[in-house]
Amino acid sequence: MLTEIHEPVEVAALFRKTGLRPVWFLWKGRKYPIEKITYRWKEKTGDHWVYSFSVFDGANTFELIYDSKLLEWKLGRVTG
Amino acid sequence: MMIRKGLQPTLQEKERGQERIILHLDLDAFFAQVEEVANPLLQGKPIFVVGHSMTSGVVLTANYEARKYGVKTGMSLRDAKNLCPFALLVPADCSKYSDTAEQIFAYLVTYTPLVEVFSIDEAFMDLTDTYSFWGTPERIAQRVKRWVLESFHLTLSIGIAPNKLLAKLASDRNKPNGLFRIRPSEVDAILKDLPVQELCGIGERIKFHLNQMGIFTAGDLGQFSETVLLERFGIIGSVLKRMGQGIDHSPVLPADHWGEAKSMSHSYTLPRPVQNRETAFRYLLWLAEKVGRRLRRRHYEGQTLHTTVRFSDFETISKQKNLPFFVNDGKSIFEHAKRIFTGIDRPRKPIRLLSVGVSGLRPAGREKWLFEEFKKRGRLTKAFDSINDKYGEFTLRPAFLAFPGDEKIASRALQLFGSGRH
Numbered sequence: 001m002l003t004e005i006h007e008p009v010e011v012a013a014l015f016r017k018t019g020l021r022p023v024w025f026l027w028k029g030r031k032y033p034i035e036k037i038t039y040r041w042k043e044k045t046g047d048h049w050v051y052s053f054s055v056f057d058g059a060n061t062f063e064l065i066y067d068s069k070l071l072e073w074k075l076g077r078v079t080g
Numbered sequence: 081m082m083i084r085k086g087l088q089p090t091l092q093e094k095e096r097g098q099e100r101i102i103l104h105l106d107l108d109a110f111f112a113q114v115e116e117v118a119n120p121l122l123q124g125k126p127i128f129v130v131g132h133s134m135t136s137g138v139v140l141t142a143n144y145e146a147r148k149y150g151v152k153t154g155m156s157l158r159d160a161k162n163l164c165p166f167a168l169l170v171p172a173d174c175s176k177y178s179d180t181a182e183q184i185f186a187y188l189v190t191y192t193p194l195v196e197v198f199s200i201d202e203a204f205m206d207l208t209d210t211y212s213f214w215g216t217p218e219r220i221a222q223r224v225k226r227w228v229l230e231s232f233h234l235t236l237s238i239g240i241a242p243n244k245l246l247a248k249l250a251s252d253r254n255k256p257n258g259l260f261r262i263r264p265s266e267v268d269a270i271l272k273d274l275p276v277q278e279l280c281g282i283g284e285r286i287k288f289h290l291n292q293m294g295i296f297t298a299g300d301l302g303q304f305s306e307t308v309l310l311e312r313f314g315i316i317g318s319v320l321k322r323m324g325q326g327i328d329h330s331p332v333l334p335a336d337h338w339g340e341a342k343s344m345s346h347s348y349t350l351p352r353p354v355q356n357r358e359t360a361f362r363y364l365l366w367l368a369e370k371v372g373r374r375l376r377r378r379h380y381e382g383q384t385l386h387t388t389v390r391f392s393d394f395e396t397i398s399k400q401k402n403l404p405f406f407v408n409d410g411k412s413i414f415e416h417a418k419r420i421f422t423g424i425d426r427p428r429k430p431i432r433l434l435s436v437g438v439s440g441l442r443p444a445g446r447e448k449w450l451f452e453e454f455k456k457r458g459r460l461t462k463a464f465d466s467i468n469d470k471y472g473e474f475t476l477r478p479a480f481l482a483f484p485g486d487e488k489i490a491s492r493a494l495q496l497f498g499s500g501r502h
Contacts, residue, residue: 043179
């Protein structure tokens with residue numbers, strides 16, 4: 001079942017030459033380790049890029065969104 | 081050098097352009113495949129990718145699991161659910177698909193500069209002058225397939241043929257994850273019994289007329305009298321005849337060869353049929369703003385306004401209007417689109433689709449406005465554009481678009497907006 005969330009979340013991420021890689025995130029006081037990044041894409045919003053990741057924690061799929069201008073992470077939706 | 085008569089290409093083979101090497105690439109059930117890769121929980125299950133309403137509208141793409149039940153792209157969600165009631169519904173995410181497609185199409189330029197994007201999930205490549213660098217067209221097709229699989233875990237089907245018409249036909253032959261080549265010597269045999277509607281460009285309406293004339297296969301079409309086809313279909317009669325013979329001279333045109341645009345339009349299938357006309361006006365304004373933005377971004381302005389309305393019973397009415405001046409701002413486009421809409425509206429019928437377009441284009445900025453009101457509007461539009469360029473589309477927008485769901489405020493905003501004030 002898909003649930004739209006769109007809430008700010010705290011994310012631990014690696015910024016490497018090969019790209020941005022979220023490692024875990026905190027949502028509603030719980031830490032979710034990211035087992036696999038299943039898909040990544042980007043979208044231009046105004047003069048900057050917004051990066052999106054589909055991530056899997058072993059049980060659910062989450063969509064994490066990173067705004068490169070606001071330096072903010074959001075949890076877009078959850079499918080479980 | 082003597083060439084045996086039997087080996088000489090026939091006139092028809094020459095016309096088919098057997099010297100050209102054209103590839104057609106088609107990402108298999110693209111939207112559904114992307115969603116399956118993005119979400120491992122969907123894999124192996126039948127899924128429909130649908131619009132955001134999730135309850136009505138059409139199936140944008142069904143994956144191959146769902147297609148086994150007879151579900152097809154474009155089928156109404158209600159019909160699709162009847163065929164496959166346990167399918168999972170996934171809302172479409174266009175940014176995901178367009179970013180993926182852009183990366184794939186950019187990669188194709190590795191092999192030839194002649195890449196034509198045909199749709200979000202299809203492209204043509206003309207490899208005539210470049211394939212020999214990599215050996216054979218098949219080897220290039222395999223490399224592309226491997227790269228797409230390694231980069232995105234997606235499969236695609238590729239057709240290789242002497243022209244675009246046949247390449248598209250070839251890519252359909254072996255789906256999914258197929259590779260099929262049609263060589264000039266095989267064309268007649270392939271077309272002979274091919275149902276005529278399988279030729280790209282022959283839709284239900286033309287198929288109906290062709291069937292009435294006793295034409296059921298591409299072979300029938302290719303052998304039919306051109307004179308009779310011209311009488312029935314007008315100028316496209318000749319094109320149809322040539323399609324039936326597998327002849328297509330159209331070049332593979334990269335975007336920078338498209339030349340001047342002739343028109344720009346946006347259409348939108350509403351999430352659910354809409355009875356309320358103010359809600360319909362809001363969609364109309366949104367479309368007008370999108371068309372205006374696109375015109376300005378490409379430095380065009382246009383003189384002919386088009387509006388199309390499709391009602392819930394699928395009655396579709398289009399009308400156009402020539403203006404005595406050129407426009408490219410959302411407000412002017414909306415004002416005229418609204419007038420056209422009012423003239424063709426069936427007030428009792430709910431609306432299913434709206435479309436706004438502008439044609440009769442020319443490069444923008446030729447006219448200098450004499451009246452302060454028009455100068456002001458131009459300055460205001462520029463200010464809107466610079467803010468939206470920086471912060472994203474519709475960050476700044478007319479008030480009428482700012483209150484979705486609130487009819488009272490929207491109604492007030494419409495009064496203001498309609499009276500010429502932002």
